[in-house]
Amino acid sequence: MFRVLSALTGAGSPKEAELSGEERTRFILQQANDFEIALQAMDYVLDDNAKVGLKLLADNQASSSGDATVGALAKGVIEFLEATLGFEAEVMKRASTTLGEAEQLSLKSRAKLQRLNVKTSTLYPPGTEYAVTYTESCLLHALLMLFSESMVEGAKALFKLRKAYHMLQDILKEIKASEERRKSSLYLQELNESTASFISGSSSFTSYDIPYKLTPEEQQDRELLDMANKVYSLRKNRLCGAHIGNSPAINRLRDDIGVASLKKGNNEVVQNFQQISDENDVNQATMDEFIHSGVNLCFGILQVVLSLIPPAIGAVLSVVGFHGSREEGLRLVWKSTKDRNIHGGIGLIGLLFYYDGPFQFTDIDFDIPAARDDDLPVTEMDRPTLLHPGKILTGALLQARALFPNSALWLLQEARMLSKQGRLREAVELLDSIDHNTIEMKQVKALIVFEKATTLVYMHEFDRAAETMLIMINISEWSHALYTYFAGCCYLEMYRKCQMGILKANDKGEKEAYYKQRATELIFGSAKIVGKKKFMSKVLPLDRFLLRKVDQFKKFSNMINSSEPLDSIGISPIHELIYFYNGYNRMTMKELDLSLKALTEYHNPTIDLKNPDQELITNLLTSLILRRTGKIEEGCEILDTQVLPHLFTIQYDRVKFIKKTEDPWVYPTAFYERALFSWKIKGMDGLHEADEWLIRAQNYQDDYELSTRIGMKVKAAKDRVEESI
Structure with missing residues (x-):
């Protein structure tokens, strides 16, 4: 073992750095073990038990053989989740430091495996797993920089994204090449020739983590067999949810969201652990699984994030070198959720935020049915499904709820899903079912309480x-x-x-x-x-x-x-906040009628002044509430006659904006909402008109306090319209 460590730390002469066959096998199994430990630790945080996960990493790192690179990445991922859930400056700083360390360690580990020619996968060249750890740490670090809203940090983040993108491109080339090889009739023959089998007495054990045949001596090595068995067991337990101290997840798997389904429970209680999805293969090598799921997640998130950046700062995308495809990005993130590991967990969190979160990345009124791509493989999600995943998203969430029963994070996501469906009372009932004081991760505790408060506002x-x-x-x-x-x-x-x-x-x-x-x-x-x-x-x-x-x-x-x-x-300020948090799309007819009453029937001395800027807000919110209650033509008329004439004129076929300073969020929002009316009234025939209104929304925007939030919503709608024209 000392010789293995010496070689991997660069000690000794070049000759001493060469690994014997047994040392190479031992290293590969130890590495797979360390990656499994890291995946287990990161799953603890998904079950609201970050302390246990961090201790597991620390204990493994304390051993002489612990992989420092994946250990640093795992710690960084845990801190990243804590940071992005709470946006607390100190936590973000700590996560950035850890992820920066993981970047440096990844580059060193990759270079060493390449130098030593240690191949840990049947599919990919030496060091590919560390190319993934580098990409992942780089991407997460860049996201933290972007969240800082600092121009300097933002510029640094874009260079990091560029590095991550180029590394991902290299890995993707290898993945595509391996996929082509697997289509070859020679692949199975090559796989059989590279299968590592141990012989113990009259039985044998096949290890899929070792990418070559073992020597007769290695086949009989009891210590190597035990190491291979341990890795296999760690992977099997993880895929079955038996690795973080919970009872069989299959007993908690439901067929619907809501408290009623929780109370109903399962009639049959299964004692044995089993996979709740048949999409995972226990015989897939840990390294291969890590590479595939990591690339899908990182490249998917990278494309979605870049596709959401508002036009106001979109010019800097040239630094990165490409403009992300939201559709392709979403498809890759969805692909990552099929894997039962932290990559699948983070991917699902991202998708739930995208579809059911408080911002309008997927405005339910902009439900444009994009044309189906007939060339799309049947195993992939088509465009309409990407827009409205429905039961697919629900099923993925219910699996997470079953696998991680102690985590309020997944309960929060279920409440948000209920809220988006207009089941506000059920959402609050679900949020009431957990005592926020018992939640270990304080960032999730805060999200639970804030979600409850805003849902009560919508009610x-x-x-x-x-x-x-x-x-x-x-x-x-x-x-x-x-x-x-x-x-x-x-x-x-x-x-x-x-x-x-x-x-x-x-x-x-x-x-x-x-x-x-x-x-x-x-x-x-x-x-x-x-x-x-x-x-x-x-x-x-x-x-x-x-x-x-x-x-x-x-x-x-x-x-x-x-x-x-x-x-x-004047105008009810709570109704402005309701709009910012996408509340009108969550209200039932009862709440919408109450909002309309509050906006149009209440009077006081300031409202009676009939200040033009205050009237603009009232009329804008009134128009979109009317649309949500089915009075689409009436709502559109208010917008056309009482709001938009105050914002622009058309002179000589050119749009001239009337720049205003009071409540600047209103003006691009009015153009955005008018685009929605074009879609609702004219359907597919109104898409060109909707696109014109969205262009006006983009052109009217200025650098005001909510410009990023409004800009992302406008850009998301414009991309959807352009894809469907």
């Missing part, structure tokens, strides 16, 4: 939503100002319900005074704490948004000369 249960949102101050390091403002807007809506007579409680007078006091304290107090919690030393976009809103309220206060601070708030 118009503003009182409880405010109380829930204020819990965030004690459990999240994100934006305390936003949580405070959000809660204040909820109390304001309760106060207005009292004024409108919607709230009919016996103690209405007492409650009205309470809501008035809390709304005033929280809304106007939120501006005073902006900057106390910063993201990477910067004030957050939504913090800048609320600062502008509070200044706006103070301006109106001077205009109406009222002693009541809440009279200076």
Whole structure:
């Protein structure tokens, strides 16, 4: 073993660095073992047990044979998940450091395996697995840099993405070449010739992790056999979900989402572990599985991320060298989810965020049925399925829920899926089924509480939503100002319900005074704490948004000369926030009608001023609510007559924008929503018209506090329209 370590660390003379056959076999099995340990550790974090996963890595690393490279990557992946779930500066910094270390170790490990000509796969040349660890650490590191919203870090991130892309291209060439080889009639013969078989007494054991035939001495080596058996067992247990201390997952596998299916349970209880999907092959070598799933995930995410970058910063994509294909990227990420490892887990998290998350990457109203590609293999997802995966996505989530029963992360995703389907009450019931204080990963704890608060907002249960949102101050390091403002807007809506007579409680007078006091304290107090919690030393976009809103309220206060601070708030600010978090697409007819009532029937001195900028917001939100309730023509007329004429004119067949400064998110949003009306009213015949409106949305955009969020939504819609024209 000392000679193996010496060779891999570069010690000794060139002659001493050469490995004997037995040393090479021992190294390959030890490496597969270390990769399995790393995959097991990363699965612990998917089950909300990061501490156990990190300890497992540390214990393996403490042994003289632990693979430092995959150990650093695994630790970096765990820290990356913690960082991106919570966006806490200290956690992001720690993850960046670890991933940077993994990058350097990967390059060194790859070079050493190439120098020693140690081939650990029947399919790929020496060092390919470390090319994947390099790509993965590089990509995740770049994503953290992009999240920092720093121009300098963003530029560095793009160079990292470029490095990852070029490495991926090299690996993809090898994968395609191997796929061609596997089509050859000589492949099975070559595979048989490279099968490693051990002989123990009258029985034999085949190891698929060793890419060559063993010598007679190696076949009889009991120690090597035990190592091969251990790797096989680790892989089998992982594929069956028997590796992180849970009972058989098959007993928790459901056929539908929601609390009712949870309570129903399975009638039969299976005692033995078994795979819950027949897509995984226990005889596939660990290295090959790691390479395939890693490349699918990394190249898929890379393409999706680059395809979502808004046009405002799209010019820098030339640095990377290509423009991502969202369709191809999604297809590759979907492919990665078929593997029962961390790559499949991260891929599924990404897909769930893309389809069911709080942002409108896949606006359910822009459900354009793209033409089917007849050349697409039947094993791949076609375009309509990529747009609306439906039961495929549900099934993948239910498998994750069964495999990782202790993780609130997957429960959160189920709640989001229920919410997207308009099953808001069920979503809250599911979120209520877990005590957030028992969740180990505090970032997931915060996401659970925030999701519950926003879902309650969509249900118009503003009182409880405010109380829930204020819990965030004690459990999240994100934006305390936003949580405070959000809660204040909820109390304001309760106060207005009292004024409108919607709230009919016996103690209405007492409650009205309470809501008035809390709304005033929280809304106007939120501006005073902006900057106390910063993201990477910067004030957050939504913090800048609320600062502008509070200044706006103070301006109106001077205009109406009222002693009541809440009279200076015009359009319901909670309904602006509902739009930002995609709430109108989640509401049922009941909640939409309540929103319409709040927007159009409530009056106070500021609303009665009929300020043009305030009227724009009211009319914009009214139009899209009407569309969601089926009154499409009526909604479109409001947008065409009351909103868009204030934003642009056409002179000599050229569009001339009327630049405005108040509530800048409204203007590109209005063009985006008008594109949606074109699609809803005219169908496929309206796509060219929709495309024109989306071009106007892109051209109107400026660098304002929500420009990235709105820009990504516009770009996602434009790509979908262009693909279907």
